[in-house]
Structures are given as C-alpha cells and as structure tokens.
Amino acid sequence: MKKLMNITPSKPLTIFLSLLPFIVIFFVYWTASAERLAENPNDKLLPSFSQIxxxxxxxxxxxxxxxxxxxxxxxxxxxxxxxxMGISISALSGLLIGILTGLIPLARSGFSPLITVLSLIPPMAILPILFISFGLGELAKVMLIIIGTAPVMMRDMQSCVRQLPAEQLIKAQTLGASTWLVSLRVILPQILPRLLASMRLSLGAAWLFLIAAEAIAAQEGLGYRIFLVRRYMSMDVIFPYVIWITLLAFLMDYLLRKTSEKAFPWYHSIESSK
Incomplete structure (x- = not known):
C-alpha cells in the first residue's frame, strides 16, 4: 500500500482539487447571503450575486x-x-545596485549596511513623510512602492551575485575580462531569472503599499474606490474590487513566470531538478 506522501493525483483529480476550495467558498457565501437577506432584505454585509x-x-x-x-x-x-512604475523602477535599481554591491567589495562595504537598514524600515511608517515631501500626486504613491520593494530586491540580487561560483569570475578575469565585462557577460545573464522571481515575490507587498497610498490620498484608483465606498458599507462594490485586484496580481505573477520560463528555460530546469 502506498504511503499518502507518495500518491500523485491524476490531472483531472488535480484540476478538481484545485477548484474544490473555490466551489466550497461559493456555496458557503451563497447560502449565508441568502439567509441574511431573507431575514433583512436591506442587509449590506453579504450582498447577493445579482446585487454584485x-x-x-x-x-x-x-x-x-x-x-x-x-x-x-x-x-x-x-x-x-x-x-x-513602482515595480519597474525597483527592479532596475535592485539589479544595478545588487550587481554593484555583490561584485565590488568596496561598494558592498559602503552601501550594504545602508541597504539593510532601508529594507527594515516599515514603509507605512514613513507614508506621512512621503506625502509631505512629494505632495499628494503620483510621485508619493510610486515612491512608497519603490521604498517598500527596492531594498529587498537589492539584497536579493546582491546575495544572488555572491552565490555565483568564484571559479567563473576568476576564469573570466584570466581571459582578460574587465569588471564591466564580467558584470555584463557573466553575472547579468545568470541573475536575470532571479530578478523576475524577486519581482514576483514583491507583488503582494507592492499592491499593499499601493492600496494604502490610494486610500489616504488619491482621486482615482482601486484602493481609493474601496475606501471611498466603505463608509456606505457598499460590499457589492468592495467584493468585486477585491476580486479584481487579486486577479490582476495573479495575472502579473503569471506573466512574469511565463516570461522567465520562455527566456531562461535552463534556470527552471535546474530548479526542477533540485
């Protein structure tokens, strides 16, 4: 008899098991909504699907x-x-600073402690400072995303560079490669897939910072709309917006993953073999 940990479900069963939690949630919500609306037709906590x-x-x-x-x-x-804008700028700065501090000891000694400290600052705590410094426009909102995600990407890229085999760097220098050429031809191709993975991991935090910024100071945006209608308990608006944000985040993650798989198949073959 096979142990439970060694049983691999078939593809149809995998699809069914992946859909099962959503089906359960759907029916639980439908039942609870019907019961509440039957008791009070004006109830706003659990709107019906027709109201949504x-x-x-x-x-x-x-x-x-x-x-x-x-x-x-x-x-x-x-x-x-x-x-x-926020994720793109964070990724670019994370890539450049990560290579710089990971490859050059002088840069690592000078910038690494600062990056570590910045990555530990709660971005939400400095949100008022950002609005005072950059105003209530787009810049403050984008800066919150950058401050919240860029230092983490920098540390991740630096760690990735330092984990590369030293033999590769030594051989490249033996063949006459400069620091610039080593960065461009040896390091960059190997850490790009890790950069995409780091962007995927930062998406959740980026959406959190964005919604917080939009809730406080914005005239449009998904977070702005959610916090605007909450005073009226408009759950028929809040629920679709939350689901839409989740779907957008999922699609962004999916596109980044597929881009990585298409552009760097060697990286994913190594990951799957571990």
Whole structure:
C-alpha cells in the first residue's frame, strides 16, 4: 500500500482539487447571503450575486454622468500605472545596485549596511513623510512602492551575485575580462531569472503599499474606490474590487513566470531538478 506522501493525483483529480476550495467558498457565501437577506432584505454585509452584478455593471459598463468615464476601468488604469512604475523602477535599481554591491567589495562595504537598514524600515511608517515631501500626486504613491520593494530586491540580487561560483569570475578575469565585462557577460545573464522571481515575490507587498497610498490620498484608483465606498458599507462594490485586484496580481505573477520560463528555460530546469 502506498504511503499518502507518495500518491500523485491524476490531472483531472488535480484540476478538481484545485477548484474544490473555490466551489466550497461559493456555496458557503451563497447560502449565508441568502439567509441574511431573507431575514433583512436591506442587509449590506453579504450582498447577493445579482446585487454584485448590478454594481459591476454600473461601474464598469455604464458611463459616469458627471465625468462621462467608466469608473472601474479608470481606477484600474490608474492603479496599474502606479504599480507598474513602482515595480519597474525597483527592479532596475535592485539589479544595478545588487550587481554593484555583490561584485565590488568596496561598494558592498559602503552601501550594504545602508541597504539593510532601508529594507527594515516599515514603509507605512514613513507614508506621512512621503506625502509631505512629494505632495499628494503620483510621485508619493510610486515612491512608497519603490521604498517598500527596492531594498529587498537589492539584497536579493546582491546575495544572488555572491552565490555565483568564484571559479567563473576568476576564469573570466584570466581571459582578460574587465569588471564591466564580467558584470555584463557573466553575472547579468545568470541573475536575470532571479530578478523576475524577486519581482514576483514583491507583488503582494507592492499592491499593499499601493492600496494604502490610494486610500489616504488619491482621486482615482482601486484602493481609493474601496475606501471611498466603505463608509456606505457598499460590499457589492468592495467584493468585486477585491476580486479584481487579486486577479490582476495573479495575472502579473503569471506573466512574469511565463516570461522567465520562455527566456531562461535552463534556470527552471535546474530548479526542477533540485
């Protein structure tokens, strides 16, 4: 008899097991919502699926009478721009500083302690400072994402560079490669897949910082809309927005993973063999 730890489910069973928790959540919510609405038709805590559908239709597919825009897509565009800018700048700075401090001992001695300290500062604690320093515009929101994710990426890239076999660097120098050439031809190709993995791991924190910034000071955005309607207990709006944010985060993670698999198949073959 096989031990439980050695049983691998078939593909149909894997699909069923992956969908089962969502099906259970769906029916639990449907049952609880029906019971609450039966007792109080004006209950807002657990809106029915028809109420959620009407809210989505109103926000995503009906023009706002005041602005003539579709609020749902306007919020989505604003949030995606902010998180895209923040994650991109964090990734670029993490790559450059990580290579610099990982390869050059002088740079590591000078910058590594500072990067460590920055990575330990709670970004939410300095949110008021960012708004005072950069105002209430886009810069403060993007800076919060950068401050919250860039130092972690820098440390990750530095660690990745330092873990590369020393023999590779020695052989490259023996063949006459300069520090710049070693960085470009030896180090960069090997840490790019790790950079994409680091971006994937930072997505959750980036969305958290974005929503917090939008909730405090914004005129549009997914986080702004959620905190705007919470005072009215509009759960029929909040639930779709939370689900949409989760879906966007999942799609971003999926695209980064697929990009890494297509561009660096050797890296994933090594990972799967471990």
């Amino acid at each position: 559908y009407n809210a989505v239709d109103r926000l995503a597919f009906t023009e706002n009478k005041r602005t003539g825009e579709y609020l749902f897509w306007q919020d989505t565009s604003a949030s995606l721009y902010r998180i895209g």
